[in-house]
Amino acid sequence: MLEDLRTLVEIESPSRDLDALAASAEAVATVIENRLGGQAVLIVNEGGTHVHWAAGGEPRLLVLGHHDTVFPLGTLARRPFAVADGHVTGPGVFDMLGGLVQAVHGLAVLGDLSGVEILVTADEEVGSFSSRALIEERARTCGAVLVFEGAADGGALKTARKGCGAFQVSIAGRASHAGLEPEAGVNALVEAAHQVLDIAALSRPELGTTVTPTVASAGTLENVVPAEATVVVDVRVESGAEKERVEAAFAALAPHADGARITVEGSIGRPPMPESAAAELFALAQQLMPGIGAAAVGGGSDGNFTAALGVPTLDGLGAVGGGAHADHEYVVIDAMAERAGLAAGLVKAIKDAPRA
Structure with a gap:
């Protein structure tokens, strides 16, 4: 597993870099083919190169992940792949190349993989706009989804996720x-300052809703009244009702100053992942690994899409570690084989269960 993880980490794969993503997809396909046989299909579109592998037979299960990372080209030179003190480090090891490797190696110990599919997308970190339709199509067809994003704290599985999205509020004034x-x-x-206060007031922490202005820009020179400003906002919600309320509130934003104009772009693109979507599969995981924990988390994944369809979805099956998107990102080596074994057990249990 460490050999394969090194291979994937050392081919950097920043989101939106189509050439880098193409090279990374080739490496992912090679790892899958070397360990599982068959042929992985590369699917190229505007978001990058996605990888799809199917064992054949009636589809029963989709193993879901992504190979794009948040780190720009050149990060590897500063922070190379390394193994030390029981940890493996390097850009993307935890989010989520380690999980991909564990999934493939878990599948490799099973003799019969009929009905199993693997989909590894290239644009999860930037919203999955080019892969969402494919993800949803394969999830509906397969009927169950295992997502190999990194585990929650302590190795817990992720049984619920907030819906998430971003908005950009553009203000046009007059110089x-x-x-x-x-x-x-x-x-x-000045208009942007009013809007920031209005936007922040949309938060409902008691309902799990956070509306957080995160980036702002305005002005050109110190002696010019600013004619333009923008505010970018991160939004997280736990329910469909809150998604609708917040989206409607953004659409209704109105200027405070005469002559100012406001344009709003964006949406809550990832719907919430309810705990009910994971209940059946989490019960299987508990049978295989008694004592394993469950966590509801604020971050989104492609599991949000599949859970929103009503397809049973269990997330957080990937690497045990931490530091996603940070320089201290790491994976706990001793947990890798155990998590691969959990993957194998879940796949076998799902395949062996009678189909409803």
């Missing part, structure tokens, strides 16, 4: 000389 005639302008920065 003027800040000293000679500031009153002739419409200050987009």
Whole structure:
């Protein structure tokens, strides 16, 4: 597993870098073919190169993951793949190349893989806009989904996720000389400040809803009334009702200043993943690994899409470790074989169960 993980980590795969993603997809396909046989199909579209492998037979189970990472090219030179003190480190080891390797090696110990499919996408970290339709199609066809994103704290499985999305609020004002005639302008920065307060007030922490302005920009020079400003907002919700409320509130944002204009783009693209979607599969996992924990988390994954379809979905089956998206990202080596064994047990149990 460490050999295969090194192979994947050392081919950097930042989201939106189509050439890098193509090379990474080839490496993922090779690892799958070397360990499981058969032929992986590369699916190229505007989001990158996705990898699909199917064992044949009636589809019963989709193993789901992604090979894109958040780290720019050149990160590997600064933070190379390394094994030390019981940890493996390097860009993408925890989110989520370690999980991919564990899934493949878990499947490799099973003699019969009929009905099993693997889908490894190239744009999960940036919203899965080019892969969502494919993910949903294969999930519906297979009827059960195992997601190999990194585990929650302590190795817990992820049985619920918040829905998440981003909005960009653009404010158009009117420029003027800040000293000679500031009153002739419409200050987009001041309008943005009002909007930030209105937007932040949409949060409902008691309902699990967070609405967080995260990036803002405005102005050109110190002596010019700003004509333009933008505010980017991160949104997380636990329910469909809150998704609808927040999206409607963004659509209804109105300017405070006469002459200012507001444009809103974005949505809550990943629907919430309810605990009910994972209940059946988590019960199987508990039988295979008594004492394993469950966690509801704020981050989204492609499991949000499959769970929203009503397809049984269990997430967080990947590497035990931490530091996703950070320089200290790591995987606990001693847990890798155990998690691969859990993957094998779950796949066998799902395949052997009577189909409803």
